[in-house]
Amino acid sequence: MEHPGQVTAAATPNAGIWSRASAVLWRRPWARATILLTPPLAWFVLLYLAALVVLLITAFWQINPFTTNIERVWSLNNLTTIFTNSAYRGIILRTVGMAAAVTLVDAVVAFPFAYYMARVASSRTRTFLFVAILLPLWASYLAKVYSWLLIFTHNGFLDWGLGKVGLHQVHLIYTNWAVFTVFCYLWLPFMIIPVYAALERIPPSQIEASQDLGARTWRTTRSVMLPLALPGIVAGSIFTFSLTLGDYITPLLVGGTSATFMGNIIYTNIGIANNVPFAAAMALIPIAIMAVYLLSARALGAFEAI
Numbered sequence: 001m002e003h004p005g006q007v008t009a010a011a012t013p014n015a016g017i018w019s020r021a022s023a024v025l026w027r028r029p030w031a032r033a034t035i036l037l038t039p040p041l042a043w044f045v046l047l048y049l050a051a052l053v054v055l056l057i058t059a060f061w062q063i064n065p066f067t068t069n070i071e072r073v074w075s076l077n078n079l080t081t082i083f084t085n086s087a088y089r090g091i092i093l094r095t096v097g098m099a100a101a102v103t104l105v106d107a108v109v110a111f112p113f114a115y116y117m118a119r120v121a122s123s124r125t126r127t128f129l130f131v132a133i134l135l136p137l138w139a140s141y142l143a144k145v146y147s148w149l150l151i152f153t154h155n156g157f158l159d160w161g162l163g164k165v166g167l168h169q170v171h172l173i174y175t176n177w178a179v180f181t182v183f184c185y186l187w188l189p190f191m192i193i194p195v196y197a198a199l200e201r202i203p204p205s206q207i208e209a210s211q212d213l214g215a216r217t218w219r220t221t222r223s224v225m226l227p228l229a230l231p232g233i234v235a236g237s238i239f240t241f242s243l244t245l246g247d248y249i250t251p252l253l254v255g256g257t258s259a260t261f262m263g264n265i266i267y268t269n270i271g272i273a274n275n276v277p278f279a280a281a282m283a284l285i286p287i288a289i290m291a292v293y294l295l296s297a298r299a300l301g302a303f304e305a306i
Contacts, residue, residue, distance in 0.1 A: 052287075059281040068274055078281035088265070092285060095261040098176070099244035102183045103237045106191040109184075110236065111229070114196035133189045141186075145253050148182045149173070152254065174256035182254050183244050190243070191236035198232025199225065234297045241293060245286045262286055 060074050082088045117129050136144065151157045152173040159169040172178040202225060210220040248263030262282060269279035 055280050055283060058277050059284050061277040063275055063277060070277060078278045079284075081278070082281060082285065088282075091260055091262060091265060094176075095245060095263075095286075096289065098180060098183070098261065099241045101180060102187060102244045103191075103240045105184050106188050106240050107195075107233050107237065109188060110191040110195045111233070114192050114199050114232075115225075117192075117196050118199040133192055137189055141249070144186060145182060145250055148178070148185065149254055152178045152181075173254070174258055176255060176259050179251050179255040179259045182250050183247070186250070187240040187243050190239035191233075194232040194235040194239075195229060196232075198229040198235075202228045231300060234300045238294065238297055242286075242290050245289065 058070075059078055060076065061070055061072050062075050062077055063069065064071050082092075113129075117126050121129060154171055154173060156173070158172065162169050172181070206224055206228070207220060210224045215223065246263050248261065248267045251259040251261050251264055252267075262285060266279045266282050269275040269282065
């Protein structure tokens with residue numbers, strides 16, 4: 001008959017190994033972090049960074065004009081075409097201008113809204129406003145775009161409302177103004193939340209000190225609150241700028257053929273034109289723009305507010 005102590009003794013070596021490994025990991029936090037982060041980082045490198053490397057390489061290839069097959073010949077023709085063709089330069093400037101305009105308008109709208117949430121509203125009102133901001137994010141992206149399509153279409157809700165009050169119908173559908181409005185609506189929550197987080201962290205003593213020194217509301221806002229909330233504004237602009245820069249669905253549905261942006265060029269060359277190298281070369285432009293933008297945002301301390 002086997003003695004219970006023998007079983008304990010047989011299990012002791014394995015228990016000792018686990019105890020020693022646990023002690024080593026406890027004394028070395030970097031080892032714990034390495035074990036935990038290695039699988040997701042490996043997955044990230046494999047799927048994301050490897051895809052970017054393939055994209056970068058493909059941008060320097062070209063297609064055969066007769067067979068439309070990709071020729072793995074190193075060339076700068078795609079990038080040269082983008083920067084020497086006035087039409088493509090105009091598309092790049094239009095896209096960057098649209099992204100900058102959407103970011104600016106969303107910041108102007110988000111700041112007073114976030115200020116009210118952080119400094120004025122009661123806890124119940126703040127909760128209601130949070131729900132109102134976050135609830136649209138749960139709705140389908142296409143559903144929101146199509147709802148605006150119904151508003152802007154000819155004889156749609158907007159034209160019907162203007163006609164009821166005796167105003168001239170504007171027919172915004174399939175214009176850049178329609179695309180701009182939809183972009184501002186879609187990305188506004190991504191601006192409000194970081195700005196709210198930045199305003200909430202401002203110590204009330206600094207605002208009170210400004211008021212004690214005789215500064216009025218506008219002076220306090222301009223000299224105290226805006227500089228302290230700037231990282232939150234820049235953090236929100238990262239989302240609004242980048243999302244506008246790469247979107248092609250909204251211009252395609254709301255802007256029609258009159259609204260052409262970088263995302264539409266990439267989409268067209270991958271699908272209809274079957275020119276993947278040129279699409280990859282065009283995709284490098286927003287990547288380079290966002291790299292410069294992120295470096296500038298980091299210098300302004302935006303990552304601390306995300």
